[in-house]
Amino acid sequence: MRRLVARQIATTGERSRQIGKPAVGKTRRNSSSEDEGFEYVETHRAGSRWPDGACRCRHSRLCRDVGICVRQFDGVYTEEQADRGMGFFGTDCATCHSNTARGSSAAPGLIGYALDSKYADQPLYTYFDYMRSNMPPGNAGWFTDQEYADIVAYLLELHGAPAGDAELEGTEEALSAIMIVPTPEG
Template sequence: MKLVDSFRALVGGGALLVATGATTVLSGMPAIGQEAELPVVSFTTAQADRGRSAYQTNCVDCHGANLDDGEFGGPPLKGMSFKEKWFNNTADGLFDFVKATMPPDRPGALNDQTYADLVAYILSRNGLQAGAAELPADSEALSKVEIR
């Protein structure tokens, strides 16, 4: 209340309205040093199903049928080590990494929609639930959603 009284003394009764308005505007903003929480990544069941099909064609030999038991030693795509690396980050990192490095014999050879479908499938196998919206096949849009 001292701040409001100081404003009143400095500029008169109108300052209370200014201070109140500022409080209202600022109340929706994160505190200093605190980041705004991004929306959670979304994908559909149909998209994860398409991703499963693409996975069977392009990924299963290295990463295995269970995403962590591949014949050719690809890193696990589910479980604690995967979650520690990719969860609580924006989805563009995972999408861009998969697109830039997979399949190893022809990185970037699949279309963007197929990469998004693969990411949707991998996320579904890591316990994320399908929603109403598809995972975008666009790195910029994926930078605005978080895996969690």
């Protein structure tokens, strides 16, 4: 599904560093004084669409300041990526965290209440960085950043977040643009 998202640009007219995935499609500048310094980019990436440039969720500074709100439930990974992550998780993580990632006597759960209570209102990068810096125990950094991102994609799938069209990138910039929000009720 195509959407418009706001992307902040420098006051000189040149674009500032891009947030999230590369834009796809047309760009238009907004001429209202309230939105000076923003452009709206038509994209396939999920996110909120607010003509006034303000995100309504208020989960992050990025949302408030730039008007982009991408959450873990907005299709931020692909099914293929989650399948790759399932392989890595099965061989290196499930022994401690269980096949369902809900935890065991050896290690805590990584999804559900555990994810919601520990990481809600934080960028996905925080979750990723903890994993990359500490897991597997005694061998942190065993995987490449992209392989850790694949594991995160699999955990998001187990958490109930739907897949989308674009792969989750294993970069600080991309992961910092995605907010972890509490699981919606229902």
